[in-house]
Amino acid sequence: MATLFSCGPEEDAKQYKIGFSQCVSNDAWRKAMHDEMYRELSFYPDLSLEIRDAQGNSATQIQQIKELVASGIDLLIVSPNESSPITPIIEEIFQNGLPVIVVDRKTSSNLYSAYVGGNNYEVGYTAGQYIRNVLNGKGNILEIWGLRGSSPAVERHRGLLNAFQGSDINIVTEINGQWEKDTAKNQLSEHLLKENIPEFDLIFGHNDVMAIGAHEICNSLNINNKKFLGVDALPGPYGGIQAVTDDVLDATFFYPTGGDKSIEVAHKILTGDFFEKENILQTAVVDSSNVRIIKQQTDKIIDQQDNIIRQRDRINIQMEIYKNQRTFLFVFGLTLLIAIISLIYIFKSLRDKQEINEELKNKNKEVSEQKDKVLELSQKAEKATQQKFEFFTNISHEFRTPLTLIQAPVEDLLKNKEAAPFKPDLLLIRKNSMRLLRLVNQLMDLRKLDSSKMFVKAAEHEIIPFLEEIMSSFKKLAMQNGITFKLIADDRNIKLWFDPMMLDKVMFNLLSNAFKFTHEKGSIIIKVEQNALANEVLIKVEDTGEGMSKESVKHIFDRFYQGENFSQSGSGLGLALSKDLIELHHGYIKVESQPGEGTNFTVHLKNGKAHFNSSEIIEGEFQQYFSEESISFEDFEPVPIVEDSTDSKENTILVIEDEKPIRDYLCKQLGKYFNIIQAENIETGIGKALDQVPDLITIDLMLQQKNGFDIVKALKNDIRTSHIPIIVITAKKGIEERIKGIKLGIDDYITKPFSFELVLERIKMLLANRQKLREHYIHELPVENTAQTKQSPDKKFVSNFTSLVEKNISNSQFGVNEICQEMGLSRGQLYRKLKSLLGYSVNDYINKVRLKKAKHLLLTENSPIADIAFQVGFTTSAYFSTAFKNHFGITPSEFRDQQHQN
Incomplete structure (x- = not known):
């Protein structure tokens, strides 16, 4: 049984798909080409072929080639209808990496993988030589051309002319047959019926079918004693060989189709075998002297091929x-x-059924009892939920009272001239108290929506002045950040029915988000458009900010959702509330966004008032509304923070914080005591920490896009910054965050809201402890070693370190860990000490010693460069050469050559 089920189909070999763009398929020569291709394909089961017929139209052929490439073919075969129009598309496909085989007719360039076909020039030249012999070097020729723009026709005509040089044979007439028998017959018939046409002795057709058609026309017009020559020499009852046998043609010249050869070359290309780029097929004459033998051979081949197919x-x-x-x-x-x-399962099921039935009886009794308990608990839970909602509403109202008591004295102090020195701090208090008030209002609005106690009070307003009034609250903020902020409207007299209090909350929230995530020199545009087909007005808020991912766009209107760009700057309430308020207007809001390309919010509101019920409409006069959302964005000018200060302040602090108000506050206060470097995100923070190596770093854990633990981990794992003390200042108060921070190496953890005095004292304490630790490692070297070598501790350290490096210079695995183990220092201690004494990092110093040693070996030894690279600890000669050139400005081989020349 195991053997039976293991007999599966063998794994299929890789299959390749070939696309063939044929210029035309309705003549015998092209059909013979297709037959040869399909016969050859029988030897390659891993190949499949798809043929497209352009029907003699170059534009159609170009379109078909594009369709074949788009369908996923592995190789393209092309027989160009005309050389010049097809050449650009062939070059483009070839340069994009897709193999291309050109068959029969060449393009105007050599940008293709392979060519398969006869030498049309050689065909024309051979025909010309044959005509010279037949006419004894003297006579007139009527030439029937193929397609004038195709390479076969041009080459055959050129070969014919070159063969006639030095003879008295002239081409007196040229007919355009376009490779088709009927076209050739019509053109020749029109020519022969004209008066005073030039005499001719022989008709040469660029293919057999046109030559056969010429013979038929001459017979019908009783034009006798003419010779007829064609090209192709196809087998079969209607081919050129049969025409020579039947004395219709005096001769024909072999022009192999190359169908079988093209499939053979295609298989070699796809399987990686060697192939010739130019595959020229030879020609030969077929006339009365050899036609019988050739016909017998071709008939026999056809019979054998038919047998193979059967x-x-x-x-x-x-x-x-x-x-x-x-x-x-x-x-x-x-x-x-x-x-x-199944039988085994049924038997077991019957045995278990009785036990299960008994258990079900007992469980039914238990479920019934639990159902009664669940019902009782659900009633209690519903009551508790209502009590929570009431508490939620009451506490939200309670928040408004202390906030009002904060705002009122602040407003009074701002008007007091004696409080001028404290104006920046007072403005900061006012701004954030208003921000907290707005959050409380949003919470209360959501509670009203949940309890169905919020109703639309719509009246007719002019939308443009309404929006301009809201924009006025943001203009100063836009000016301070260099943001282009304007309104664009097709019609400034648009009137719309809406509740101004609700729409004010929506627009204020959309603009707040836009300004929050739009960088300096960006733009925020409000567009008002009318959609006549949908009978609605569109209000668009378009910004050039950071944009959002597809996942954030999908959930952006969910309550309390905080995407990667929103987690630190909002509560996840504003957009959810905006969506609900617009839906109360029987409209909807949409968002489109791409990371790094900005965000577009579109509010759709219906025209008129038919969509509102009577209770949602305020008729007649109405009072001007007051916007609780129009918070003043006037802010104090941040105190300039000079980074990389050159004054007498001893220590440098890096402040990493994405909330600008908090960052400015910390920088302003700490700037009184330290040199300050500030960074608004993780990437900038890491870059400045690595470039300027501050003495201490403060960081917020809740940064946009990434967790602050990521930067702590990166800094503590980097030898250049692992020694820097890190203080976390964050709103996260959970014990899990504290434990995780301690494991990562955070030196102190301060929660928001914080006391600046506490932050300052913690910073001073950490810097003092670090100084003591640094002095300890400088001065606590073994006394006996110092006495023996009569060297200072620093010199002893350098001596031991350089000796250890020299001793292990050939060991490519030797590095920081081994040095730390040998010298008894941690990575951070070793880096700081070596940096202060030698001015190099550990790896830089090791590389410098290795390169110096390599330079000496290049001067004194004739060993190969690869051997010298291994002797000094480089794993590859390529990396050694790169490092050598980066350090000395020339490669090892160039250095050695210069020394030999000197």
């Missing part, structure tokens, strides 16, 4: 029968196995 079809039938039988056997075995398993 045998292949029989084999395919047998394989299909075999596959069906194998499938049947597999299904039968599988069914038998399933039946056995």
Whole structure:
């Protein structure tokens, strides 16, 4: 049974798809080419072929080539209709990496993988030589051309002319046959019926079918004693060989189709075998002297090929029968196995059924009892939920009272001239108290929405002045940040029915988000458009800010959702509330965004008032509304913070904080005692920490896009910054965050809201402790070693360190860890000490010693450069050469050559 089920189909070999763009398919020569291709494909089961017929139209052929490439072909075969129009598309496809085989007709460049076809010039030249012999070097020729723009026609004509040089043979007439028999017959008939046409002795057609058509026209017009020559020499009852046999043509010249050769070359290209780029097929004359032998051979080949096809079809039938039988056997075995398993399962189920029934009786009794308990608990939970909602509403109202008591004295102090020195701090208090008030209002609005106690009070307003009034609150903020902020409207007299209090909250929230995430020199545009088809007005807020991911766009209107760009700057309430308020207007809001390309919010509001019910409309006069959202954005000018100060302040502090008000406050206060570097995000913070190596870093854990723990981990794991003390100042108060921070190496953890005095004292304490630790490692070296070598501790350290490096210079695995283990220092201690004494990092110093040693070996030894690289600890000669050139400005080989020349 195991053997039976292991008999699966063999793994299929890789399949390749070939696309063939044929210029035309309705002549015998092209059909012969297709037959040869399909016969050759029978030898390559891993190839498949798709043929497209352009029907003699170059534009159609270009479109078909594009369609074949788009369908996922592995190789393209092209027989160009005309050389010049097809060349650009072939070059483009070839340069994009797709193999291209040109068949029969060449393009105007050599940008293709391979060419398969006869030498059309050689065909024309051979025909010309034959004509010279037949006419004894003197006579007149009527030439029937193929397509004038195609390379075969041009080359055959050129070969014919060159063969006639030095003879008295002239081409007196040229007919445009366009490769088609009927076209050639019509053109020749019109020519022969004209008066005073030039005499001719022989008609040469660029292919057999046109030459045969010429013979038929001459017979019908009783024009006798003319010779007829063609090109192709196709086998079969209607080919050129049969025409020579029947004395229709005096001769024809072999022009192989190359169908079988093109498939053979295609397979070599796809499987990586060697192939010739130019595959030129030879020509030969077929006339009365050899036509019988050639006809016998071609007929025999055709019969053999037919036999091969019949045998292949029989084999395919047998394989299909075999596959069906194998499938049947597999299904039968599988069914038998399933039946056995099913019987076992049924027997076991019958035995277990009785036990289960007994258990069900007991459980039914338990479920009934639990149902009564659940019902009782649900009633209690509903009551508790209502009590929570009431508490939520009451506490939200309670927040408004202390906030009002904060705002009122602040406003009074701002008007007092004696409080001028404290104006920046007072403005900061006012701004954030208003921000907290707005959050409380949003919470209360959501509670009203949940309890269905918020109703639209719509009246007719002019939308443009309404929006301009809201924009006025943001203009100073836009000016301070250099943001382009304007309103664009098709019609400034648009009137719309809406509740101004609700729409004010929506627009204020959209603009707040836009300003929050739009960088300096960006733009925020409000557009008002009318959609006549949908009978609605569109209000668009478009910014050039950071944008959002697809996941954030999907959930942006969910309550309390905080995407990667919103987690630190909002509560997740504003957009959810905006969506609900617009839906109360029987409209909807949409968002479109791409990371790094900005965000577009579109509010759709219906025209008129038919969509409102009577209770939602205020008729007649109405009072001017007051906007609680129009918070003044006037802010104090931040105190300039000079980074990289050159004054007498001893220590430098890096402040990493994405909330600008908090960052400005910390920088302003700490700037009184330290040199300050500030960074608004993780990338900038890491860059400045690595470039300027501050003495201490403060960081917020809740940064946009990434967690602050990421930067702590990065800094503590980097040898250049692992020694720097880090203080976390964050709103996260959970014990889990504290434990995680301690594990990562955070030196202190301060929660918001914080006391600046506490922050200052913690910073001073950490810097003092770090100084003591630094002095300890400088002065606590073993006394006996110092006495023996009579060296200072620093010199002893340098001596031991350089000796250790020299001793292990050939060990490519030797590095910081080994040095730390040998010298008994941590990575951070070793880096700081080495940096202060030698001015190098550990790895830089090791590389410098290795390169210096390598330079000496290059001067004194004749060993290969690769051996010298291994002797000084480089794993590869390529990396050694790169490092050597970066340090000395020339490669090792160039250095050695210069020394030999000197």
